[in-house]
Amino acid sequence: MKLSTQIVLAFSLIIMLSVADSYTNYRLSLKVHLNSQFLSNSEAVIRNSNKTHRAILEMQSAVRGYLLTNDTTFLEAYYSGLEKVPVFLKEQHLLTDNNERQGAILDSVSTLHNEWLAYTSELITARKENPQAYQNLLDNKLKKHVGKNINDSITEKFKRFDRIEYKTRKHHSQMLMHSLTKTRTYSLIFLSLTFFVGICSTAYIVIMITNRINSMVRVADTISKGRFTIVEDYKNDELSALASSLNIMSRRLEKNIQELEKKNEELNKFAYVVSHDLKAPLRGIYNVITWIEEDLSGELSPALKNYLNIIPQRTQRMEALINGLLDYARINRKTPPELVDTNLLVQEITQSIVPRNFKLEINDLPEIFTERLKLEQVFSNLISNAVKYSNPQNGHIEIKCEKFMSIYEFSIKDHGIGIAKEYHQKIFEIFQTLREKNEMESTGIGLAIVKKIIDEQGEDIHVQSKLGEGTEFIFTWRNTKSV
Known part of the structure; x- marks a missing residue:
């Protein structure tokens, strides 16, 4: 597998983990949002429930005060409640639109409240206009706690409504905490996996490339020292071409060095042969000059003697040059x-x-x-x-x-x-x-x-x-x- 493919795979795996992490966090964040939204809505439901129940209780107190004192000022809260309570119940229906149980309880409250309104409306009218009818109502209904029973039923309905809401709220609160915990857990898991895969893939690629490059450097170093080894590389990637080129270079250098050593050996032999062949004529010239000086010294003119003196100097210099060339040729010997x-x-x-x-x-x-x-x-x-x-x-x-x-x-x-x-x-x-x-x-x-x-x-x-x-x-x- 090529190095570029391995690097692409490693980055693809890291990207996939990042995408999975993002998707999981997105899904969990939706749950967190829904639960948070429900809890926020639940607070509004509880507030509205308390507000509605309180308005109904205020109406009951107002009617009770009027019946006891015959003071119509008490009825202001009653008439105000007639306008507010239906609105509050409608709002509560909208807030609890998805909960059938709570909707049924609100319908029961609305029915009971209407019964109570009919009952109290009859009492108030009789109190104002017909004392005898009012007395009959007192004896037949008020003293038998008809209104009280209705009010107690309404209060019980509100308590039941609140219990259901608090129970549901507790469930969603637990779900919210669970979602937050899962979000942190999954984020940590995916972050750890991404970090682990990134470190491992990077370390693997770096170590593999470093080891192979180091092996090539060692081979290049041994080649520079005259030992022509090769790189044993069985991969099939971008570095394989470099290893192959290095091996080809090593073999060619080895072949060239062997040829050079053979040529140098031949040149050394040639230099020895030539030096021997050159030295022999030089010694012959020197001997001839010596014989001439010995045998014909009396017959030589001063100018000729001077010329004969120059010839040995030139032959000696020639011999020194030949010896120098031999020394120069011997340098390559190890x-x-x-x-x-x-x-x-x-x-x-x-x-x-x-x-x-x-x-x-x-x-x-x-x-x-x-x-x-x-x-x-x-x-x-x-x-x-x-x-x-x-x-x-x-x-x-x-x-x-x-x-x-x-x-x-x-x-x-x-x-x-x-x-x-x-x-x-x-x-x-x-x-x-x-x-x-x-x-x-x-x-x-x-x-x-x-x-x-x-x-x-x-x-x-x-x-x-x-x-x-x-x-x-x-x-x-x-x-x-x-x-």
Whole structure:
């Protein structure tokens, strides 16, 4: 499965969980809204019930006061109730439109209230207009508690109505709390799932990509060190193409290196054969000149003797160039690394190269695990170069080292003739020299050998110098054991 597909699936799963969470919260929020709306409506029902019952009680008190005192001012609350109570009952019907039980109770209250109104209307009329009829009503109905029984029935109906409302309200209140609890629970569950899936999918993809990239980096690192391994990758995604390209590169590099090593071996053999074949004629020329000087010395003119003296110098320079080329060809030869005391190494080199009248300063140099022969060649050529271009009478050479992590920076400084800035790069080219071509010891190969060894090690060398102010060569060298 491709990485892009895995990432899309992970995000799709997270989005699905988010959608499920949103949908669940929406459904639960509807329940919360309905229950909250019912509770709000229930408060209005209770208030209206109390208001209606209170208005009916006020009417009953007003009638009772009028009957006892015959004071018509008591009837104001009664007549006011005649207008308000029907309105209140109608409002209550609208508020409890969905509850049949409560609707039936309200109908019973309305019926009982109408009976009471008929009863009280007859009493009030008789009280005002016909005392005898009023007395009969008192004896036949009022004293038999007809009105009281109606009022008690109305009060009982209101109590029953309120009990039903409070019970229903309690149920909806519990449902509201349950919905809120479920909302929090589901939100926490979906949030946890989303977080878990997001973290797991991200960690899985990151770890998988990191491990595979690290394996490719390790292979690239081993390739850079000359070990041509391949990446074992059995996936089929975007990184597989990179792994395949890396494997192809590794195989091609291995093949090219093998071919180069074969060519180098052939070139080394060729160089030895050519050097041997070139040295033989040079020795023959030198011998012939020697014989001429020995056998015909009395017959030679001064000019001819001068010419014969020049020929050995040229042949010796030619032989030095051939030896330099052989040294240059030998650089690619690998030797096993070992622990090298560079302080002791430099001491041995300077004893054989640096004249005794030179001032020599060698700082404390480190021990390095490396190829001894190549490091020895670098020091030998640079110290020899410092001796060549120093004043033979008061030569002064400084050798020191500084460490940066696992890299050592060596410097070899002389106080000789110096090098003009335009030659700072040119001196590292083969056969380039600042001395005259007829000077035997200056072949122009020594610094080229140093440059080639330094480049092969993956290090750096540069020169700091001004004409007439001496020269300092600075190069880096790595401790291979710490890599």
